[in-house]
Amino acid sequence: MALSFIEGNEAIGRGAIASGCRFFAGYPITPATTILNTMLTLLPPLGGICLQAEDEIASIGACLGASMAGLKVMTATSGPGISLYSEHISFAVGSEIPIVIVDVQRLAPSTGSATRGADGDICFLRWGNSGGMPVIVLAPENVADCFTLTMHAFNLAEKFRCPVFIASNKEIGMTRESVDLDALATPDIINRTPSPAGKPFLPFQIDDDQMVPDFLPIGSDIPVRQTSSTHGTNGYITTDSQEISRILERLKNKLESAVAEFSFYELLGAGQSETLVIAYGVTARAAKSVYRELKSSGQPISLLILKTLWPIPEAVIRRAAQGVKRVIAVEMNLGQYVWEIKRILVDQHLDFYGQMDGRLISPHKIKEIIIHG
């Protein structure tokens, strides 16, 4: 076993390269800047493009253009940049453009605190697109996750032709950590499905057994259309309500019906548990520390660490909570994902602890909630 010492942001960059990412555009913003730095170091020598764009709107816009030209693309920012990305997130959702978007979250609303962490964008990522269509959000817990979840993110973006978010946090992105890079469980690479040669091509046409249209890049022998407007299967604007409804329902169903395929999570201590703690992101690490301590003293506790946040892995949450007397949700905000858990576990006793002051939630605090409620 050999250990490397890298930060979460660098691991995301290296995971992207390992996934075949060949285009990155970003705009400097703490705590995401070191992803831009990493890509600038890694991409150009590989013949890839790393662009520092004039603003965040242009960063993601350039990515969408490059993705339509067939490249695997990524951009990275923090909350203020996600705000500016919004119109292009909607474009990527509605027009099925594969892209990986990293949000290294920082504290508080607006410009907030550049060098303090939080998980304050968790619902913003889900709901920050006009039209409210589902997106995929993966939440790393450590440097190893930053690498492997980024690879999954590329695979999912390619497979489902959609934006996939990495919901990181300053506390992961800018924390350096020892990691055995050779021991990571990395997935096989998935590429978007090309439209078979000879088959008539319509940019948003699917076969009966498909949920996601085949892809041809702009620049193919056949002219390819892409549009941000409400379109039919031919990629032209349409007012046909039946066709519109078919396509929009497909956008929803292609992700929500498949969530079992990409429900990443870790469940510790299932079976003899009375108290289930649910956490994600860097907070899961404090929860794990408490879990280990209490479990070793024989307490009936379990811990569910969610790494797929959206679409919500409802089945995973229900299964983990089966038979427990009490569920405790902990998150580094003042209560966001807990409302989804409450909706899913409507009949179960649910306690919540949230904290948003730039400090990590400590194991001590979580233990206090577990013991004293």
Next chain:
Amino acid sequence: MVSLLNDARPPVFCPGCSHERITHTLDKAFQNMGLTGDRVVMVSDIGCSGLFDTFFNTHALHGLHGRALTYAAGLKLARPDLKVVVTMGDGGQGIGGAHLLAACRRNLDLTLLILNNFNFGMTGGQYSATTPPDALVGSAFLNQLERPLDICQVARSAGAAYVTRCSAYRKDLDAEIQRAIEFEGFAVLDIWGVCPGRYTKKNRLTPKTIDEALAGLPPVEGIVDENTRMEYGRHYRQLSGNLKPAPVPPKIEAEFQSPAAHRQELTLLGSAGQRIITAGEILCLAGLTAGLNTTQKNEYNITVMRGPSISELILSPQEIDYTGIDRPDVIVALAPEGVDRRRQIFEQIDGNTLILQAAGVAVPNCQARIHQMDLKAQGIKKPDWALASVGVLAKLGRIINPEMLAAALKIKFKGKTLENSLELVEKVATV
């Protein structure tokens, strides 16, 4: 010469709209160049200019208002072989102003046709960035308050290498468009036209008055000599072509036995310029040489040359879950700025904590054991204090030992820097 117009989707502009004329002129330019639809991408955004992509049998990317140049940049960088033609209105030029400036500065080989008809036709004739103050438009008196933008002047001063101002009715517009497309670099055409659906309902603007207005302005036509330079994509490929692949992060095998049997937390409290973060990294690398798990978090002011510099480190034979430090095992106090920023931790520590205290740096009263270091008296300069402290820690056999530290320095440094740092940690005294 084959037309690239889409027979199934003929133009749908208002009768008399100059956009329709430009549509046909652009097609003529494509024909003159013998281009086929698979070689051309039409990139458009919102407004009547945003209808253009549907009229052509080419590749097309239609997106959000004012953002066409952003998609075009990604497309062209990914596929330098394609002809990328962007259409925007005066509205899109206004909302996407930052992108226009960036495109001018960048000089990527794109052709931008600004279909300038002096108002927002599609939404009701509101004023745009180019509406004259005396025009009657759908924004009441607001256009009287703002000065219209001279797109060509802006483009030239922002570095555009090819800028032309002309009328949609210009006889040789097809040839001018062809020149712009064939130009290797960013080409902007500010094409003045009429909007019969909105603007000319209340304002007199005809091909003749456009010509008169253009005649009253200094001509802007074609290549801008002072902005002539290499095309961005070509330049990018030239500069990046010889780069060596970036090294992979060092992989460090465990070869030593650490004195630490369980999780150890350290906080280095210093100030800008003391190389606190580098010292923290070296301490962690030393841990790695003994197979310890490590984490490092840093804190410093955004004005990096002033203020506190803090590094928080955890080294542990076990997996590190929580990365916070509430009660460090070791505090290294090297500057008052750092000590002040972490004043509260001194209230939480007890006799189990060891403080390495640089002479002259006061620490709050506390229960910790204190190890004094007079680094200045040993002739060690301030930028070396942090690394010297790590040397002290190694000599004390606390968490790391001297051979782990030497191995870490060999991973981090080379040449003279390595020699100097090895010498420093060797010579630093523990008393």
